[in-house]
Amino acid sequence: MSDEKASKLNADLVAAIEDTDAEAVAKLLAAGANPNSRSSDDAPVLLLAAAQKQLELVRLLLGAGAEVDAVDALGMSPLMYAVLSGKFEVAERLIAGGANVNHQCDDDLGNTLLTLALDKNELPGEPSAAMVELLLRAGANPNTPNAAGWPPLHRAASFPDLSIIELLLAAGADVKTPRSSGYHAIDTAQAHGQHAVVKRLLAAGSPSLEETATARMTEVWTRIEAWYAEHCAPYAEDLRKAQRATPQQLAALEQALGTGLPLDLRAFLLRFGGGGPNPPGDAGIFEYSGMTVDRILSAWKGLAELRKQGAFEKATPHELPESDKSLEWTWWHPGWVPFASDSGGNLYCVDLAPGPEGTRGQVFKWESHDGPLPPIRESLQEFFEWYLEQLEEGRCTFDGGTLFRNRGSAGWA
Numbered sequence: 001m002s003d004e005k006a007s008k009l010n011a012d013l014v015a016a017i018e019d020t021d022a023e024a025v026a027k028l029l030a031a032g033a034n035p036n037s038r039s040s041d042d043a044p045v046l047l048l049a050a051a052q053k054q055l056e057l058v059r060l061l062l063g064a065g066a067e068v069d070a071v072d073a074l075g076m077s078p079l080m081y082a083v084l085s086g087k088f089e090v091a092e093r094l095i096a097g098g099a100n101v102n103h104q105c106d107d108d109l110g111n112t113l114l115t116l117a118l119d120k121n122e123l124p125g126e127p128s129a130a131m132v133e134l135l136l137r138a139g140a141n142p143n144t145p146n147a148a149g150w151p152p153l154h155r156a157a158s159f160p161d162l163s164i165i166e167l168l169l170a171a172g173a174d175v176k177t178p179r180s181s182g183y184h185a186i187d188t189a190q191a192h193g194q195h196a197v198v199k200r201l202l203a204a205g206s207p208s209l210e211e212t213a214t215a216r217m218t219e220v221w222t223r224i225e226a227w228y229a230e231h232c233a234p235y236a237e238d239l240r241k242a243q244r245a246t247p248q249q250l251a252a253l254e255q256a257l258g259t260g261l262p263l264d265l266r267a268f269l270l271r272f273g274g275g276g277p278n279p280p281g282d283a284g285i286f287e288y289s290g291m292t293v294d295r296i297l298s299a300w301k302g303l304a305e306l307r308k309q310g311a312f313e314k315a316t317p318h319e320l321p322e323s324d325k326s327l328e329w330t331w332w333h334p335g336w337v338p339f340a341s342d343s344g345g346n347l348y349c350v351d352l353a354p355g356p357e358g359t360r361g362q363v364f365k366w367e368s369h370d371g372p373l374p375p376i377r378e379s380l381q382e383f384f385e386w387y388l389e390q391l392e393e394g395r396c397t398f399d400g401g402t403l404f405r406n407r408g409s410a411g412w413a
Contacts, residue, residue: 006034013029016028020052046066047070051082058078069103075104075106102141110146110147132168143172149180153165176205186206220381224391235398242290243281250266250293277292287403300337312332318370319370319371325356332371337349361380362377363378
């Protein structure tokens with residue numbers, strides 16, 4: 001066959017696949033068209049057939065010798081497109097034809113077949129338990145993460161479908177190992193309000209939500225303490241002297257506030273929030289000092305009383321735009337819980353009563369002369385991780401007594 005004729009047959013095959021014309025595809029293959037032909041954007045024809053949910057086209061191409069794992073420019077395989085399209089019969093036929101169920105694409109997402117089958121940002125609808133079961137039965141590894149570090153179980157934990165959780169657990173999905181960020185599948189379930197999933201993961205041996213929060217807080221403060229030991233010894237010494245709050249102290253704080261504390265704030269206080277008004281040591285944060293539970297209660301009650309007396313009625317935030325809906329636009333709110341203070345009465349606070357566009361547990365700064373500033377991070381854990389990043393990137397200066405922020409550096413609040 002001449003090159004010109006072969007090229008024409010291959011181009012016609014691509015067109016017939018795009019037109020989902022099975023009769024034309026069969027004739028072209030019989031005439032010698034290449035079953036591994038590619039479209040103008042370098043997509044193999046088998047992939048095109050799978051993406052279009054065309055089982056008959058897939059059968060014809062495989063029967064003619066199409067490469068079952070041929071990938072496109074993103075490293076996506078035909079089976080991946082079958083999973084994305086939700087066509088079970090096409091996926092089943094590709095697997096029967098030898099498709100690699102542990103293929104991982106090489107784009108930025110780096111999804112595996114399983115993480116793709118559970119990626120709500122990629123799927124047109126809800127994930128399919130039948131598709132997940134098919135992949136697992138064919139040997140897909142239930143613990144291989146995508147390039148962003150998300151294992152299948154962590155993806156599945158955001159959905160209410162317990163049958164998918166059961167399939168992954170039965171296949172050996174690991175409930176005890178976190179992602180590189182320190183978050184477990186149970187944290188994902190909790191963040192998405194999937195309480196039945198939380199309960200099931202606990203039954204399968206997952207650490208509790210309090211245990212995972214404590215582990216993350218321990219990790220970040222271990223690194224902060226190591227940095228202090230090398231760069232500002234007095235801060236490291238204060239950390240070593242800091243006392244732990246008791247569960248009873250936290251219960252008293254929650255009773256006064258009338259609400260439970262976020263788990264990361266509980267973990268922080270259980271590590272550094274013990275002692276009285278003048279503790280032997282505290283957790284230094286920039287030029288601020290971490291507050292004990294007693295000091296938190298004292299400051300909170302004092303501000304709440306001033307608010308009740310009307311001291312803040314004419315005061316409006318100076319640095320928080322009224323259009324910012326993340327915080328309540330007021331001078332002081334009883335849902336704000338301080339956790340660190342400086343000598344001028346300025347505070348870092350955790351917000352337990354956010355505005356309509358805010359997040360419960362977000363961290364912001366409150367200044368005695370300006371009121372609240374916009375939130376810095378969505379949680380206390382994220383705030384401390386950000387703080388550690390600033391330390392390690394050299395965005396602060398220790399003058400022998402106090403650690404000051406380099407205000408010229410980008411990213412400072």
